[in-house]
Every structure is written in C-alpha cells, then in structure tokens.
Amino acid sequence: MKENIENIKNEISLYLAVNNHISRKDLFDFKMNYLGKTGSISALSKGMRDVPAEQRPEVGKLISDLRTWAEQVFADKEEQIKKAELAARYASERIDVTMPAQFRETGTLHPISLVKKEIIDCFAGMGFEIFEGPEIEKDYYNFQALNIPADHPARDMQDTFFVTEDFLLRSQTSSGQIRVMENKRPPIKVLSPGRVYRSDSDATHSPMFHQMEGLVVDKGITLCDLKGLLDEFARKMFTSETKTRLRPSYFPFTEPSVEVDLSCHNCGGKGCRICKGTGWIEILGAGMVNRKVLENCGVDPDEYTGFAFGMGLERIAMIKYGINDMRYLFENDVRLLKQFKD
C-alpha cells in the first residue's frame, strides 16, 4: 500500500514535470485518472478494507495526505496553465489602438441656423414667443403699416423686390410686428426670425439674408428696458464683458430710434481691425415703437408703449465666428459647414 502511494506520487510528479505545455483539458483528464470517482487515489481509499485494522489510521492518513497533495499540485498546475494561456492570448490579440475609430459622424446646422437657435434660446427664456411671418408680403405689412407710406424717402433705405404692385419680398422682418399685433393683445413679447430680401449684392450684402425682429408691447415699457434686454442679450451671445451703446438713429416705425453697438469682442473696446479702430461694432437697430404703428394695429398708444429691435443674422454669425466674407455663408461648402458643430 505504502509503495502504491509512493508510486502514484511519483507518477503524478513526473507527468507534471514533463508535460509543461499541457492543455487544461488534458490536465483535467489526467487528474481524473487519480482524483476522479474511479481514479487510482479513490481506489486506494476503497482498498482500505483490506488494510489491517491497526495500520488503518496510518495508511488512512497517508492516503489523505496524498489526496491533499495531489489536489494542490493539480490546482497549481492549472493556475500556471491558465496564466500561460491568457498570456498567449493577450500576445496574439494585441491590436494597434491608434488605428482609426469607427463611428457615425454627426451633421451640423448652418451657421445662420446656429446663431438663430442661440438667439431664440436666449430670448425664449425671457418670455419671448417665436413668430414666423410670410416672406412674400403685402406692401401694407412691409411698409405702410410701419409708417412708411408710398414714395416715402425711407423706402430708399432698402431696395425692394416686387412681385406685383401690392406684393413684394419682405425687406425686413419688421412686417412681423404688424401681423403679431393684429392677432394678439398686449402683453406681447415676440421674436420674429426669417429670410428677407433686398436688391443688393456684394461682399457685405446678399440679395437674400436673415433678420431677427424683436417686439415688446406692454404697460410702462421704457427705453431703459430696451437697453437692459439688449445688455443681457449681448452678454449671453458674446461674452459676459460685452457692453452695448445706444446712439440716435432713424427708423420710421420707432421713435426714438437708436442704433445699438456692441463693445468689440476682439479687442474689448480698445480698437482693432475688426471694429475699425472704434472699439464698437454696429449690430442692430431698435427703438420705441412709433405711436402710429401701435394705432395702425389697434393698440392704444396712451395705454401701452413698447420697443422693437431688428438684427441681421449674417452679421452676427460673421462677427461671432470671424467669417470675413458673407458669400461664404451661401456657398455651402461642406468643409465650412462641418465646422459648425452644435
């Protein structure tokens, strides 16, 4: 018996010593030859019957030690094989992590849409609704109701495309003011974006461009409120240091009328190439809604006051993104478009 035990031990030791690169399956099969139900170590236990009673404790312990020893060496070997296998796998599966990723790119909004969206986000939070009026408009809405009668010199300020005597391509989103006030009583806070058209074409003018009109009508609205709103807008749209400056101007549909300049985002107001050395960039026209315009829309000018402002989206996009030629905006070169990630 003792000899048997010694033999088994030697067999196992020899096998494991020789078979260094054995697979886990072969190791398992070999292990079962000894530790399986019908394995030789199990057989030894069964052979205990034939061992004289006085030797049983000693032999029993030897068998038990053998089993413990065998389980340990097999476990050790298994662990060793696992590690080797994994190492081999890692080695064979190594990849070049610097190779390109596979993913679907995301498209972009046109820069004009992007600024439009930003402006809308800015004003929507301040309670402005969005109204989009028609582009082919009646003379009445584009001019007459805005206090620009036929043959008024202010019509020379914008060369208009006509479709018939009465219909034209709107030359300003201000036409939206009238349509809004005709259909809604104060309080009114509306933003009106859209395409507008003027017969002008060069590096700084496009026959089609985009404007954004804002209108507020309520009780007790003042010029200071206009300034406060535009200050907020300038800070959100550009930088928190951006300042606004009002200066007198003229629009037939506002009185007083102002031109609004922003402190130059590039030089912070010191004067540079972008602001032509003035430190200021002209960005929008605005003013207190003319009493006649309110009257034209059936709003009592003694009860309500309001302000309106209008800006060109191309100009804002060009200033904000540093685009130096308006024509780029309508060429739609995909290399330009892809830069405007939202």
Added chain:
Amino acid sequence: MKAPLSWLKDYVDIDISAEELKDKLFSCGFEVEELIYVGAEVEKCVVGKIVSLEKHPDADKLQICKLDCGEYGHEIQIVTGADNVFVGALVPVALDGSSLHGGIKIKKGKLRGVESCGMLCSGEELGINDDWYEGADVNGILIIKEDVPLGTDIRKVVGLDDYIFDIAVTANRPDCQCVYGIAREISALLAKPLTPVELVYKAETFTTSGRVNVSVEAPDLCPRYIAHYVRELKIEKSPQWMRRRLALSGLRSINNVVDITNFVLLELGQPMHAFDLSKISQNKICVRRAADGEKIVTLDEKEFELKENNLVIADGTKPVALAGVMGGLNSGISEETSEVLFESAKFERANIRRTSRKLGQKSDSSSRFEKGVDAYTTGVAINRALNLIDTLGCGKIAGDRFDIEAETVKPTVITTTYKKINDLLGIEVPERTIRAILERLNFNVKTKGGEIIVTAPAYREDIEGYPDLAEEVIRMYGYDHIIGTFMPTAQITNGGLTDKQRAAERVKKILRGQNYNEIITYSFISPKDYQLLRIPEKAEQAIKIVNPIGEDLSIMRTTLAPSMLETLVRNIRRGNSEARLFELASVYIAKSLPLTEMPSEELTLCCGIYGEKENFFTAKGVYESIAEQFGLSFEYVPATVPFLHPGKSALIKFNGKEIGYFGELAPDLAEELAIETNVYLGELDYAKIESALLSPLVFKPLPKFPEVVRDLALIADETVTCSQVEQAIREGSKFVTDVKMFDVYRGAQIGEGKKSMAFKITFTPHEKAFTPEDADGNIKRILRRLSETLGISLR
C-alpha cells in the same frame, strides 16, 4: 451732406477741434462718415519770396531762383521752367521732402547740373483753380497777391486749410441737409449762439406783378410757390468767397446768378431756380400738371415726353421747367440775361420722386426735394437769394413778390408733460434740463398747469408727438444716461417655440444624427434651373420678381431641388469627396397668377448626397430615420421623375398620399453637369407630414410573452418586390410585428428570372407564449399566403 468747417464757423463759434466736433455730432445722431482735411495732399509747401533770378548756364528755358522762405531758409535755390516769375514775387514753394496734389513727392535734386532744393508750384499742382484762389488757373507759377509772412503754410493762404464733414443725415432730418442746418445742430450741441443768415435786401419800387403773372394750378403738388422779379442784372463772376465755398462743396462756379441759386441750396437746403424772363412768353408763369405727351428739353439738352402726373412750370405756351427736377433749356440763364424771375418753391416730395424715377432724370434739386423741403425755409431762401443779389450789387430787386401758399403751414404744437417724456425714456431728466435742451433746439416751451406746450421750429416738419421730443432730449442729454432695466412693469409671458417649430427642430436633429449638414440657399432661382431639370413647365407656375437682380435670381422657387443640385455640384467640383446635405425651407406656391392673394409658403425638406459609401439605400435611410423617429410608416413605389434615373427613383407615400420623391440623378444629366460621382437627391413635402409629427408620445406596454424570431429564405420571381413580400408576410399572420429583408441572392441554383430573398420575421404573441408548434403553424400560413398571392416558394 458735405459741410465745410470754415463755412460752419460763419454761424457758430466752434472752439473745439474737428475731431472733437465729429465725436459730438456722432453722439447726437449725425454720423460723420468721413472727416476730410482738404489740404491733406499738400505738405511742406510754404510761401517764399523770390530774392534773385538768373539764367541757367546750360538751359535756355530754365531759371535759377533764390527764395526767402522765412524760417525754412533765406536763400533756398530752386530751378524753375516757368517764365511768369519775377524778383519780389511771393510764390508757393514745395520744399525738399514735400508732397503735392495727386501724390507727387518733391525731393532735392540737380537740374542740368544745378542743385534745386524743391519746386515752385502752379495752382494745379496744389489741386486748386481760380475758384479757390484768383490766379490759380494761370499757366505758370501761382503768384500770391496778399502780403503774407514768408514761410506761411500755403494751405492757409489758398483755402486748403479746412475740413469737410461728410455727414450721414437720417431721412427724418431733411432740415439738416444744408450747412446752416448742421450749424443749428452744432449751436445746440455746444450751447453757443447761432448767427442768423443775412436776409435783408434793398427793394425798388417796381413790382413783380407788373412784369409777370404767376399762378399755381396744382396746389396739391406745389404747397408753396414764391416768385420774385430782379432786373438790370449784371451777369459776371461771383466773388472769391462764394466761389471758394462752392468749390469746397464740389461745385464749379458758373456766374453770379447761377452761383447764388447753388449757394442758397448748399446753405439753406432750398433748391432755387432763375428763369430768364425775356424768354418767357405771354409774361405768364403757371405751375401745372403736364399735358399728356407734352415735351420739354432740360438744361442738359435731354428731351422728355411728359405725362399728366409730371408737374411743370409753364409760360403762356410751353413748359419752361420740369418742376423741382431741372429747368428748361428754353429759359436758362445766359451771358445776355438781364432780368430774371427767382423761384423758391416747395414741391410735394412723392411726386418729385416719382417723376425723377419715371423719367430717369436726377439733379441736386430733385434729390433735395425728394428728401423734403419745408415751407418755412422756402420763404427764408428767397430772401437770402435777394440779399446776395443786393450784397453783390448785381441787380435791382422788385418791391413785391408772388407767394402762393395752398394753406399757411403752422408750426407743430405738442401739449404734453415732462413725466410723459421721462416715462418713455425710463429715466428722470430734470425738467429744467428738458426745457433747456428744447430751447437750444429752437423749440418754444410754455408751461400751463401741469402741462407743457411745446412749439416746434417751423423747419422741423418731422416733429409729431411727445416721443419726438423725448428723442430730442435724450440725444442731446446723452444716451449714456440710459441705464438698463429689466421690464419691471411688464407681465410674465410664456416664451418658446410652438409645437410646429419644435417638430421642425426635431427633424433637423434627426437629420444631423444621420450626418447630414444643413445648407441655406437663395429662395429665388433661374428659369434655366427648371430647364436643366427638364421641368420647364413648372417655371410657368412660379412667382416672378418684376425687378430681379438678374435672370438667375428671378423666380421664387417651387422646388428646392435645383439649389441642392447646384450645391452638390459645387462641392464635387471643389474636390470635396463626399457630402450629405439637407435644406429645410419654404417653396412658394401661387394660388393664382399674377398674385391676388397671399401665396402659400410650404416648408419642404430637400436631401442630397454623394460619395463612395452612398447608394440608393443610404439615400433612402434619411426618410426612414424620420419615419422611425416619429413612429410613422412610409411606402416607396417606383417613380418617374424627369431628372432622376428611372430605375433608381421612388415616390414616398404616407397614408396613401404622395409626400415626396428621391433617387439617383439621371446619368445623362450628370454627364451634362460633367460630374462623375453618383448623386442622390430627393424632396419631402414637409407640410404634408407636419401634423403627424405633432402626435404626443405615449408609452406602449412591453410584450407580455417572449417574441419569437424566424428566418425564411424564399424563391421569388424577379418582378416581385420586397414590399409585396413584406405585405404578404404581415397578411399571413396577425402575430407578425416586424419583417426585415436581410439578403437577396441571384445565381444558377436559383434559376433564370428568379431571386432568393431572406427575411427575418418577428412574432409577438398576444394571449400566451408561443410553443415551437405555434411558430411553425404561423410560418406555414405565411408560406401559403406567399405562394398563393406571389407564387413564392421556400428555398
């Protein structure tokens, strides 16, 4: 509007620099677009006295001068070719390193071996003529007549030391389209008195009415007409000071009478006219509408045929002036003119504008009338013109005049309160300050109870109500006093996009998710674009612009496809290897032509792609992604679109209605455009699906029982479409919730005219879980259906 500083100083004591004045004007609403220093070109050119002259040893025509230029040197040697110089003469000396008119630079050098340290200048070299300085037109060196200190900057002597303010005057301030108007603003700005224009003249006892009869037959187009007779005229050169003023303003001096009319226009903004009375027939002047077909030849010798809405000044037989635009050639001033009728009138601006536009005839006078002339100034101007006649002593002035006014224009009176003005501004401008500002601007302010009664100056026809007063106050008080507030009195409103606007934004987001880049293109296209796409008849239905920039941008598009195609082609030609583009914009559909009612502007989605990885089905993907995101189901049927590949184009249908198309650009069209890449484009009539995009999101419970997925490989005739098979599969079992073809195969084993199609079918049990037998049973029913309706068998 150009205002010379020296002229402005006639009326206001301007004690600040030109730059400072420019900034002040800007802050009160008059942007100086350009501040021009008149003598900018002429530098280092001073007055010198010729102390000696001797002949050049080696050149007959040259003389060697020695000049005393005061502090610049007492014996400066200069060689000159001019022969009008003499010892003792004062002349302009361009010193070494100086520059002259036209950018000429003068440097020390040798002329035929003799050193010359500069140049003696002619008027032309200084950029001036006789109008600036008498003698400047002389062929030779300008000889200075006054006794000026040697070394004086020549610009100070000849009138070049001056600034011109080129001012952008807003359309509401026609009263500032003249030097005196700007001076009025400056006097208010600087709080300095304004020197009035000289208006006094000596009248004789003879009368205008005794010489000519003046009438106005069209008072609606001519609210005020003043005519004054002047005789015993001496037509001659105007004095230097007047000619220099005209020259500064860019006008050439003609003769005293013409110059006076131009001077008054520049000074007061009132166009004037002078008729040679000897050429007026029947001693009659009448302001009337032209007879249809009546003709006139204007001073510039152009002939016009007139219509009834053109206003003319006529004598007893013929028009002698196109009112407000230009005088007639038949009544103009000449050297022989000895008696004139001066006209100062207010013509209705809209009519002048229409006439000028219709006839294509413009003048300083017409553009001035278009901006608006006030009736008050009309009266001032005639007196000024007569004052100048008197001052120049060039005529005898009648003792009366015709002054025909439709109605006497009364100055605007506004009754308001200081509070109203301040309430609009949102700040508290002290009452005293408001009053002072208004008074400085020549408004009359009276207090009555709690109100103020403000009378606007007669020339301020733009003033209508208290907001105008508020503007006057704040532009003078300073906009920097306006401090931002945040609508403390306003009610809360709920802002944001409407559902429809939000849906459109969502569509754009989906498209971006599919790697599409948004483009924006012009709304107007060319009729040629329709021809290119082989749909010329569609151009007929489009809305046309009557005054387009050119034919290329002349019609409002009814389809976005041409603009998309153009953009794709541009990108291809620029070597961009791939692009996925979309535009969501309106097309313009007329209900009738010509337009009598508002057309409908329908939002349309146009998608266009090209590139190595693109094909018909990647193009189809964008429409399916929209359907998938909004839970809609689109159908696709083969289509015939004139500009697409007939075998690779489809109509898109939704709820049985056609909502769009897409496909591959027809290969012959691609060839025409010289592009070798396959291009796919399509349009979706967004308006037709918009309402379906607005349905609210509702949760659908998860299936109670596990879904069962089976694959089927089928043999079908080549003509059978995928969608037919899908439909039959769905009809074959009510448990089918999804069908997707994942493979198609053609080959010898399948047979000629046949194809093998593999489908993945998803069953969702309703009442209880599917057993394998349940699934088999459903598959069996589906196969039966496929076989019966489409002759399809299992592979």
